[in-house]
Amino acid sequence: MKYKYAIVIVSAFMMMLGFGYTHAQENTPQYVVALTSFFIDPQYFKDEMTQLGYIEGENIRYMTFSFVDLGENAMPEDFMNEYNRQLQIMIESDVDVFVTNTDTDAVFLKATVGDTPIVFARSDDPVATGAVADLITPGGTITGIVTNRPHERRLQILKEIKPSTDKVYYLYSPMTLEAETVLGQVQVVATQLDVQLIPVPTPDAATAIDAMKNMPEGVDWIFLTPFVPFDFAFFAEMQTTAIANGIGIAGVIDDPSPMYLMGYGPNIESTDRQSARIVARILRGASPADLPVEIAENYLTINLEMAQTINLEIPLGVLRQANRIMRPGDFDNLPTFNPNNNTDS
Incomplete structure (x- = not known):
């Protein structure tokens, strides 16, 4: 099931092709945040983190997927294999927080990253997916943002x-x-x-x-x-x-x-920035289990x-x-x- 699902999310990653994504810098700042899926560009998230005091290259490092080397003729299976390879690198890099596009992504990621906190940027019903036990008290290692139906x-x-x-x-x-x-x-x-x-x-x-x-x-x-x-x-x-x-x-x-x-x-910029504020709270010591799932406008x-x-x-x-x-x-x-x-x- 994990690999079948990877094919689905890889199709979304194909939209990143051509936007010049780069991997994180070689130096090792204090925090590492893995941005596993964003629409086109995670810059809104990064901008919000900067405003909150997390400066890329100084006290925070981001890891993102990069598919620019695959070329325009790459097949879905090629993206899936590259996605799995880069995800394994993230898992082995002592990431502090993973950020996903949806709660479905978070549920599948949870099985691989263990107790590392995960924040999802958008969700329709995170209780139904099993991402959280309750919207007010998530009760685990995952929290994020729910759309307002x-x-x-x-x-x-x-x-x-x-x-x-x-x-x-x-x-x-x-x-x-x-x-x-x-x-x-x-x-x-x-x-x-x-x-x-x-x-x-x-x-x-x-x-x-x-x-x-x-x-x-x-x-x-x-x-x-x-x-x-x-x-x-x-x-x-x-x-x-x-x-x-x-x-x-x-x-x-x-x-x-x-x-x-x-x-x-939901608005992509608004929810990306909203998820950044949740991540900042986790980096400052808050537990995802105690952070209520926020509502997107x-x-x-x-x-x-x-x-x-x-x-x-x-x-x-x-x-x-x-x-x-x-x-x-x-x-x-x-x-x-x-x-x-x-x-x-």
């Missing part, structure tokens, strides 16, 4: 955007430990809204692409949850399907994407460019709720991810 509210917002919504294509990863729990929570809301939820497990890119090609008629939205496969062919197929059918894609975080008509959930992003593309008008009431509105042309000024770029971005 964004998937249920996201479905409600979709109904507000398009009141005629009655069928939602719900893509989820069965490899995420709380997937079934979250699905059940969203299903309750769907029933209340008189919306048919069509759950589609997507354990790999091939399954996800097939799901797009065989999407049933009458779907109003494509609803993403953590973590659908990170695969460019799948993304292209999903965008093509959405535009061809005049339907919107609803993302799991608020970070803007040209593909998504809306995104609702949810944010709403609306993409008017995609709404225009599929000819969907966004109600003014929804726009007033949005924390960020992307208008036609705004994406032209944002940096884009290029997997074949092997330099710093």
